[in-house]
Amino acid sequence: MERVVLVTGASSGVGLALCRRLLEEDGRIHLCIACRNVQKSEATRDLILATHPAARVSTVEVDLGNLVSVLRVARELRCRFQRLDFVYLNAGIMPNPHVNFKALWHGLLTGKVLHMLTTAEGIMTQTDRLNGDGLQEVFATNLFGHFILVRQLECLLCGNEKPSRLIWTSSSNARESAFSLSDYQHAKGQESYSSSKYATDLTSVVLNRKFNKQGLYSSVVCPGLVMSNMTYRILPVFLWKLLMPIMWLIRFFAKTYTLTPYNGAEAHVWLFKQKPEHLDALVKYHSCTSGLGKSYVEPRKVNGAAAFCCRGLG
Numbered sequence: 503m504e505r506v507v508l509v510t511g512a513s514s515g516v517g518l519a520l521c522r523r524l525l526e527e528d529g530r531i532h533l534c535i536a537c538r539n540v541q542k543s544e545a546t547r548d549l550i551l552a553t554h555p556a557a558r559v560s561t562v563e564v565d566l567g568n569l570v571s572v573l574r575v576a577r578e579l580r581c582r583f584q585r586l587d588f589v590y591l592n593a594g595i596m597p598n599p600h601v602n603f604k605a606l607w608h609g610l611l612t613g614k615v616l617h618m619l620t621t622a623e624g625i626m627t628q629t630d631r632l633n634g635d636g637l638q639e640v641f642a643t644n645l646f647g648h649f650i651l652v653r654q655l656e657c658l659l660c661g662n663e664k665p666s667r668l669i670w671t672s673s674s675n676a677r678e679s680a681f682s683l684s685d686y687q688h689a690k691g692q693e694s695y696s697s698s699k700y701a702t703d704l705t706s707v708v709l710n711r712k713f714n715k716q717g718l719y720s721s722v723v724c725p726g727l728v729m730s731n732m733t734y735r736i737l738p739v740f741l742w743k744l745l746m747p748i749m750w751l752i753r754f755f756a757k758t759y760t761l762t763p764y765n766g767a768e769a770h771v772w773l774f775k776q777k778p779e780h781l782d783a784l785v786k787y788h789s790c791t792s793g794l795g796k797s798y799v800e801p802r803k804v805n806g807a808a809a810f811c812c813r814g815l816g
């Protein structure tokens with residue numbers, strides 16, 4: 503039976519690389535790519551078919567930061583498919599990023615620089631805003647739109663012959679201290695990205711508790727630091743080009759410097775091949791690349807997830 507795989511944020515970066523890698527793993531899947539509009543969907547489909555001409559690729563359009571659009575695409579998917587085997591919840595934004603180089607310099611003097619360079623803790627802020635639905639844009643796009651999509655697709659995901667899978671693209675920037683239940687949309691702070699990714703980690707834990715019995719399993723992955731449209735918006739392109747040799751050097755000390763979207767999709771592809779019953783719901787799967795460029799996956803516990811579970815907030 504052909505497996506149906508839905509990928510959001512398929513038009514570029516990790517999402518596009520993931521689509522290609524999934525087809526390399528199994529050319530018989532039905533890949534459904536979700537992009538923001540018809541032009542992007544068709545351009546992405548053409549790019550994928552250029553390298554995998556025999557692939558079965560269909561398209562849907564969704565703006566994950568718009569609830570009407572999410573409800574519409576869920577309706578369309580329910581009409582088109584009888585089940586979904588994998589849903590990669592990968593689309594994400596980081597608007598108006600700001601890097602505090604002074605803090606990075608301070609980190610160099612205090613020995614925290616490697617931690618800062620791999621998690622961006624203490625050196626990165628964003629300015630968020632309200633979207634058309636009156637929600638914080640980063641929360642709405644990175645988490646809430648995807649969450650509503652999952653809930654709307656329950657009938658395609660639960661109670662199938664084989665387990666279905668949700669795979670969320672989280673981040674090493676996900677941080678417990680950036681997230682607060684009393685301000686879960688992060689309207690008050692300047693770390694909306696970090697907060698949305700931590701909330702994603704917790705959501706996956708809670709979804710497992712609720713849906714494992716019905717044959718739906720959720721995992722979170724971190725692609726590492728990847729050069730993509732998202733990162734190219736953080737610094738001017740010429741600066742990134744200058745930094746590239748330094749980043750290859752850093753990779754000898756920081757295995758999460760995956761740098762290419764292909765390497766960044768390592769954990770996503772690895773999970774595609776695993777039996778979900780053998781995975782740990784409290785673990786985040788990190789794509790890593792060695793100094794010499796060999797990719798592998800490293801599982802790490804999600805900070806605070808066990809405590810969150812024990813408090814029974816699910």
Ligand SMILES: NC(=O)C1=CN([C@@H]2O[C@H](COP(=O)(O)OP(=O)(O)OC[C@H]3O[C@@H](n4cnc5c(N)ncnc54)[C@H](OP(=O)(O)O)[C@@H]3O)[C@@H](O)[C@H]2O)C=CC1
Pocket residue numbers: 510511512513514515516517537538542564565566567568592593594595643671672673674724725726727728729730731732733763
């Ligand atoms: N790059 C990195 O270092 C890291 C990235 N990540 C995460 O990886 C994921 C992929 O990012 P990456 O590939 O790097 O960046 P890209 O900017 O290349 O990809 C982001 C994708 O999300 C889509 N997207 C953004 N907003 C929306 C929306 N409102 N509705 C639908 N689709 C949307 C984009 O579509 P469009 O082309 O239309 O903009 C694009 O396809 C994100 O979740 C990101 O947070 C995590 C850790 C590190």
Ligand SMILES: CC(C)=CCC[C@@H](C)[C@H]1CC[C@H]2C3=C(CC[C@]12C)[C@@]1(C)CCC(=O)C[C@@H]1CC3
Pocket residue numbers: 601618619620621622625626672673674675726727733736737745748749
């Ligand atoms: C010497 C050097 C590499 C300088 C670059 C400084 C910063 C621009 C980067 C250092 C850590 C990076 C980082 C990210 C963006 C770029 C940095 C802040 C992310 C926030 C990108 C998106 C993520 O999801 C996590 C990344 C963590 C590390």
